[in-house]
Amino acid sequence: MDKNKSGNIYRIICIVLLIILIGVVATWGYKIIAENGANNKYVEIQNTVNSVSGQDDNSISEVDETEEVFEEETETESEELVYSLPEIPQKNLDWESLSKENEDIYAWIYIPGTLVDYPIVQHPTDDSYYLNHNIDGSYGKPGCIYTEKINSKDFTNYNTVIYGHNMKNGDMFGSLHDYEDNTFFEENPYVYVYTKENVFVYEIFAAYIASNAHILNTNDFSTQEGFAEYLDNVVYNKNSVGNFKTGSKVSSDNRIITLSTCTSASNQRWLVQAVLVN
Numbered sequence: 001m002d003k004n005k006s007g008n009i010y011r012i013i014c015i016v017l018l019i020i021l022i023g024v025v026a027t028w029g030y031k032i033i034a035e036n037g038a039n040n041k042y043v044e045i046q047n048t049v050n051s052v053s054g055q056d057d058n059s060i061s062e063v064d065e066t067e068e069v070f071e072e073e074t075e076t077e078s079e080e081l082v083y084s085l086p087e088i089p090q091k092n093l094d095w096e097s098l099s100k101e102n103e104d105i106y107a108w109i110y111i112p113g114t115l116v117d118y119p120i121v122q123h124p125t126d127d128s129y130y131l132n133h134n135i136d137g138s139y140g141k142p143g144c145i146y147t148e149k150i151n152s153k154d155f156t157n158y159n160t161v162i163y164g165h166n167m168k169n170g171d172m173f174g175s176l177h178d179y180e181d182n183t184f185f186e187e188n189p190y191v192y193v194y195t196k197e198n199v200f201v202y203e204i205f206a207a208y209i210a211s212n213a214h215i216l217n218t219n220d221f222s223t224q225e226g227f228a229e230y231l232d233n234v235v236y237n238k239n240s241v242g243n244f245k246t247g248s249k250v251s252s253d254n255r256i257i258t259l260s261t262c263t264s265a266s267n268q269r270w271l272v273q274a275v276l277v278n
Contacts, residue, residue, distance in 0.1 A: 038134035038142055039171065045101060045135070046117055049091050049108065085277060086190055088199050095196045102135050106153045107195045109145060109162065113188035114175040118145045120162060120193070122153060131163070141165060142172045150216050155193060155200055155276075158227040159256050161215050166262040166270070173261035176272050179207035185243040191257065191274045202257055202274035205250055206235055208242025210271050215258060228252035235273065250275045
């Protein structure tokens with residue numbers, strides 16, 4: 001092979017490699033830009049929701065009414081229980097505006113002490129849609145905090161499972177891994193879920209590693225007996241690795257939420273579970 005031919009082949013290889021490199025860099029850059037854009041949209045929505053000083057009268061009254069109803073129901077049962085619950089953090093939740101951002105938004109989840117402060121969505125037909133789509137409909141991460149159609153939107157199911165990505169910077173459900181630390185687990189026990197009609201207060205009772213089996217499809221939550229069996233076999237399994245609230249015994253009379261995110265192992269999930277207390 002003469003020098004001209006070998007030189008041409010070398011140049012062709014270099015050009016092909018350069019095109020591939022440009023393609024990789026462009027794809028990587030697009031993902032970074034898209035992810036930053038999605039994160040900025042979340043920050044924009046969060047800033048509005050957390051500007052309580054600008055809260056309108058209707059949203060304030062919704063929170064106040066929820067607290068009043070709870071007190072009326074519990075004072076007759078246990079006056080001490082009323083004072084043991086935290087004050088509900090106020091949010092400036094304009095549901096009409098949130099619906100304009102995304103019509104699938106139906107709730108808001110907030111966990112003090114973590115970065116979890118997001119809308120909850122549920123796609124009407126595709127359960128996996130929000131795994132790879134952002135609140136503005138764009139494709140990619142960080143995705144959304146979402147539930148599946150098997151769960152109703154009023155949180156009356158025995159177990160409502162809420163999903164979110166484990167982002168490296170702690171966004172979405174990444175900061176749920178803070179509950180691996182026992183001190184953090186004990187000092188940050190409450191989860192607040194806001195809907196148009198109610199504010200639900202949950203107390204965290206477990207945070208542990210579980211298999212990646214689909215919780216709602218592999219357990220029977222259609223009956224109280226099925227829920228009781230799940231609690232006995234899964235939640236109170238002494239072989240589970242994680243933190244569990246001492247003395248807490250959630251029964252099949254309760255309603256719980258399960259916050260699910262990834263771990264470094266593809267066959268595992270990190271679960272944080274909380275029981276409804278109001």
